[in-house]
Amino acid sequence: MERYDLVFRLYADYDAESIRDLQDFLDVFPPVDSRTALDYWQDASDELDERKDEIRDAFAAGEEFAEVAARASRDQAFTALDLHSKYDRGVNALVLDVDETLRSAGRTDNEIPRQTLHLLTEFHEAGVPIVICTGQTLENVKGFMIQGLGNELVHSGTFSIVYEAGTGVFTPGHGSRTKKLLYDELDASVREVFDEIRSRVLPQAPDDLRESVHLQGNEFNVTLKPNFDIGSDEAAAVIDRGLVYLVDLLGRAVYNAAEDAADAADAAPADATPEEWARAYYADADPEIATVLDAEDAAPDCDPENVPGVVRSLFERIDVAYYHADAAEIGSLELNKTEGVKAALGVLDVDDPFVLVMGDSKSDLRVMRWAKENNAGIAAAPEHASQEVLDHVRDTDELVYDRGDAASVLRIAYVLNVLDEL
Template identity: 65%
Template sequence: MERYDQLYRLYDEFDTETLRAYQEFTDLFPAIDSRVALEHWQNASDELETRKDAIRGSFRATGETFADIAAHATRDQAFAALDLLNKYDRGVNVFVLDVDETLRSAGGTDNEIPRETLHLLTEFHEAGMPIVVCTGQTLENVKGFMIQGLGNEIVHSGTLSIVYEAGTGVFTPGHGSATKQLLYEDLAPEIRNVFDRVRSRILPDAPEDIRRGCHLQGNEFNVTLKPNFETGSREAKEIIDHALCYQLDLLGEAVVEELDEPHDPERAGEWTRAFYAAQDPEIRGVLETRGGLPELDTDDVPAGVVDVFERIDVAYYEADAAEIGSLELNKVVGVEGAFDVLGIDDPFALVMGDSKSDLRVMEWIAEEDAGLAAAPEHASRDVLDHVLDTDELVFDRGKATEPLRTVYALNRLADIR
């Protein structure tokens, strides 16, 4: 109970809110070539040190740590960190971070990663924390905004890895021949052929409204249709719902064409819709709404077709994307590949995400007793249920720094046990 008593004293006796305000100001103050501005920054920096010195003097054995915690974490975050330390008896040694609607949010951060989040990640990097960025986006997109946000030096430091296209590839600069792992190259030829067939036809054969209303994301492997409307809008939802139905039919035709045994291609779409509707209630809901759910049971789908379907994932993200990927390749496989290259053989990770693909990583980490899960309050219901059932690290839209600050306090407390 001693640590709890010390935290109570810290947050009761000191104005930690003002302390954090000074810390944030000095951390995020822009580089301005102005004598007045620099004097303002210096005064704030001096006041910050004065307030920290008061804490250092009051907690002689742990003063530096407690001053640092108070400058970075709220009372609730600090006590949550101590609870986590008592539960797991260790700190976090790697981050696994989704980007869209997690680190950044179209509704909360103008679709940019906030400066305070980027600065805190930089602090963790300087302290030796490996970072795995785990996203459904293309490699070039992720590299671009990570270099812009964190800087070229961090991205190419050898301690940052990018799992892209939801696990089809892993990019870890600075590791020689292991820098880029094309995981999809290990798939069976017949599966790669199905994807090649779908990709070659996805836009040329599409109905006119899909050709005009969607674009094909420039993936190396996955086939992803994105709306040419604002994500989350009514128009985006309508076109993605239509695109999902079209994708399912096209996938069925590609699978039937690839199989050696003869099947009726005119029934391919029915089989695909029936199979994936049974797998995913969201897909079933779209098909029901659009009148496209066939009166078939999955037992009516030929066994050979089912065997291929069971290796291919169809993902629906409402008003955002309709995607075909591999069930043999997912974020878990990508993260394992990233850990291997980074040399993390005993991970205790903070996994942050909002979607079903992130949930797979969270569940894997939980099964291995290898970390924590955090999610924004607008995450999918299954993700929220998992996070609330584990460590309750739910944060507000656009506030990804909240769980990061909790981990900051956790790791500082772990250092002084």
């Protein structure tokens, strides 16, 4: 209980809120070329040093406790203490989704807040590797991460990008291991399915759909995005239609790629088609997809039990993902964020991982469950994450944060690591 008593004393006897405000000001607003601004910045710096010195002189681990006061609120510090009591270790890597996790269209104007970016640089300077884990393309992610964190950090050798939800891993500064194309390791039959879908998805789309969507520039996954503002009614309508179209394309492509599929079709009910098989299988696998198919008058007539085994075996390796008013996507279940994260941690030489996983979607949930099942980390999510993600986070460590406020959880993890060093 000694640490709890010391932290209680820290926040009872010292104005930690003012210390934190000064620290945040100095972190986010560096000196600028203005005499007045420089004087104001220097005054703030001097006052921060004085307040930290009081804490340094009052505690045996004064440097660490001054850092705790400057980085976290009382509640955040006690949460970090609880986590350390539970796990007895700090985090040795960050695994972070981007959209609606680090940034939010509804709160941060789709930009990662400056305070969040600065905290990431603090982790980097403390030697904690950062893994950005996203469904976006490599070039897009690399571009805005360099813009936000700087070229030096991104190419430092302790920064990795798991892109397209796990199809590839990019870790600059690691020679032949810098870029790992995990999709190259898939069986030829699976790659054939994706090649066929990619070649047909836009050229054969109905005119109204083709004019309303575009194909995201992925290396492997096939992702339809709306030509409307994400989240709008127009985007919702076109992505729902696009989902039906993708599912049907997948059914035909799997039928063409599956060995002995023609024989399987002969044994199946006469009114069933590969498109019906796909609708039946994926509606049965995902209630959200079933709801969309039903709303689009595309509910399957086929019983999922009647899907031929040779076709089902390929369906079981391929994922259909639906993001309301955002995207419809086909990906490999063998290539997911979990596999990408494990590959990234291997390149980064994190041999005994205990990571902070932050995300909002079902693809992030897989990483969270892996961390939980292997005692390899803790999970956090924004309040608007999918219900399954929120259920998992609340059932583990309750690290749910307000939309756009990823910094609050990063502060907790930072203090957790400070405490672990004591």
